[in-house]
Amino acid sequence: MSSLISRHHPLASSAEQLRIINQPGGHQRPFEEALEASGLHPLQATHIEFFQINVGKLCNQTCRHCHVDAGPDRTEVMTRATAELCMEKLAATDIPTVDITGGAPELNPNFRYLVTESKRLGRHVMDRCNLTILTVSSQENLADFLAGHQVEIVASLPYFTAEQTDAQRGEKVFEKSIRAIEMLNRLGYGRPDTGLVLDLVYNPVGAFLPPEQHAIEADFRRELKNRWGVVFNNLYTITNMPISRFLEFLIQSGNYDRYMNKLIGAYNPQAAAGVMCRSLLSIGWDGSLYDCDFNQMIGLTVNHGAPTHIRDFDYAALKQRRIVTGQHCFGCTAGAGSSCGGATA
Amino acid sequence: MSAYYDNQDLSRFAEMGADAPELWKKFQEWYSAVFAEGALTKREKSLIALGVAHAVQCPYCIDAYTEDCLEKGANKAQMTEAIHVASAIRGGASLVHGLQMRNVAKKLSM
Numbered sequence: 253m254s255s256l257i258s259r260h261h262p263l264a265s266s267a268e269q270l271r272i273i274n275q276p277g278g279h280q281r282p283f284e285e286a287l288e289a290s291g292l293h294p295l296q297a298t299h300i301e302f303f304q305i306n307v308g309k310l311c312n313q314t315c316r317h318c319h320v321d322a323g324p325d326r327t328e329v330m331t332r333a334t335a336e337l338c339m340e341k342l343a344a345t346d347i348p349t350v351d352i353t354g355g356a357p358e359l360n361p362n363f364r365y366l367v368t369e370s371k372r373l374g375r376h377v378m379d380r381c382n383l384t385i386l387t388v389s390s391q392e393n394l395a396d397f398l399a400g401h402q403v404e405i406v407a408s409l410p411y412f413t414a415e416q417t418d419a420q421r422g423e424k425v426f427e428k429s430i431r432a433i434e435m436l437n438r439l440g441y442g443r444p445d446t447g448l449v450l451d452l453v454y455n456p457v458g459a460f461l462p463p464e465q466h467a468i469e470a471d472f473r474r475e476l477k478n479r480w481g482v483v484f485n486n487l488y489t490i491t492n493m494p495i496s497r498f499l500e501f502l503i504q505s506g507n508y509d510r511y512m513n514k515l516i517g518a519y520n521p522q523a524a525a526g527v528m529c530r531s532l533l534s535i536g537w538d539g540s541l542y543d544c545d546f547n548q549m550i551g552l553t554v555n556h557g558a559p560t561h562i563r564d565f566d567y568a569a570l571k572q573r574r575i576v577t578g579q580h581c582f583g584c585t586a587g588a589g590s591s592c593g594g595a596t597a
Numbered sequence: 598m599s600a601y602y603d604n605q606d607l608s609r610f611a612e613m614g615a616d617a618p619e620l621w622k623k624f625q626e627w628y629s630a631v632f633a634e635g636a637l638t639k640r641e642k643s644l645i646a647l648g649v650a651h652a653v654q655c656p657y658c659i660d661a662y663t664e665d666c667l668e669k670g671a672n673k674a675q676m677t678e679a680i681h682v683a684s685a686i687r688g689g690a691s692l693v694h695g696l697q698m699r700n701v702a703k704k705l706s707m
Binding site for chain 2: 464468
């Protein structure tokens with residue numbers, strides 16, 4: 253597996269992805285119509301709780317479902333100047349949480365600056381970690397750095413067995429992930445009363461919706477403890493979005509129509525009311541502003557009059573901006589809902 | 598129609614309410630109640646449904662409950678064991694009728 257862009261795949265273009273997911277068809281109830289029927293149209297931000305910085309597409313893994321099309325061959329990374337601009341704008345707000353994502357965000361040379369500066373500003377910091385990065389030789393003191401700064405780790409682990417995990421994330425990823433969790437547990441992560449929070453993220457390994465969060469969390473807790481002796485704090489379920497490499501999988505496997513029908517048929521107004529874009533601002537590696545990380549990956553910047561770049565950051569306007577939506581948004585409103593923090597309904 | 602079974606028909610299941618809406622409504626309510634969390638978890642019920650789907654050899658149910666089991670967090674090992682349970686009962690049900698054969702044979706034989 254390699255990135256779409258390195259394979260010169262048509263789906264590397266966000267315009268091509270949008271053409272596919274927005275094409276009219278019998279099964280394609282417009283997302284805006286669903287919002288309208290739920291009294292949520294136009295969808296508005298309510299506040300900004302999460303300042304989510306995507307520091308770039310560079311990653312040590314090439315997962316089959318990746319909505320970022322990240323990988324070792326990607327070169328787009330946030331510069332120091334943009335990172336400093338992000339911190340300057342953050343300092344002038346009361347946004348409580350900085351959520352750092354990628355790619356593997358830790359590979360960005362400015363990652364530690366962002367963590368340190370955010371903490372200095374008194375903000376809670378979350379690191380969206382792929383776990384295996386903690387086992388890479390160049391990152392040997394990373395776990396200590398994260399623990400030392402009380403960073404909440406939100407780590408991907410799609411299942412408690414190697415077969416499913418490796419099918420989605422690559423050979424030996426499960427084994428390395430368990431080693432990484434062991435390392436984090438030794439530092440106190442995932443253990444009660446240490447203040448060091450380790451959350452795991454479940455993504456379905458295929459074209460189906462996630463299970464109920466509480467049910468699969470109990471399975472993970474039991475199986476990971478019994479089989480590997482490792483622990484964690486919370487498990488979040490996240491639905492795979494029909495974009496980028498997961499869209500490639502859906503089309504290649506002949507599951508695209510069925511999956512879209514499933515997402516649309518499972519539209520849940522309660523989940524729609526709780527979508528994360530209403531309380532999050534997403535910042536791209538080049539400083540562009542988005543309503544969420546998914547919109548970022550298909551090139552849909554914030555719109556409807558709100559500023560589109562961090563240099564023009566306007567807190568008051570962004571807090572009450574209208575959200576840019578599309579057919580892919582059904583991915584966050586299906587069933588129990590999906591967000592960076594798991595189920596929403 | 599080129600085949601007796603068409604996977605598109607599964608999504609048309611609700612058309613069965615067209616000429617008997619009250620019965621369809623009752624069926625739907627009962628069906629939903631059956632699969633709700635109860636003394637058994639939703640996943641246990643889904644695995645039972647998958648096993649029964651194989652026992653009654655319903656391709657629609659196999660399709661639906663394979664997906665449902667995955668969406669309940671079950672893995673292929675658990676799903677395969679559920680099918681073995683159904684198969685064992687089917688096999689055992691045939692075999693236990695062998696006693697009828699033995700009874701009849703004994704009666705007819707010298």
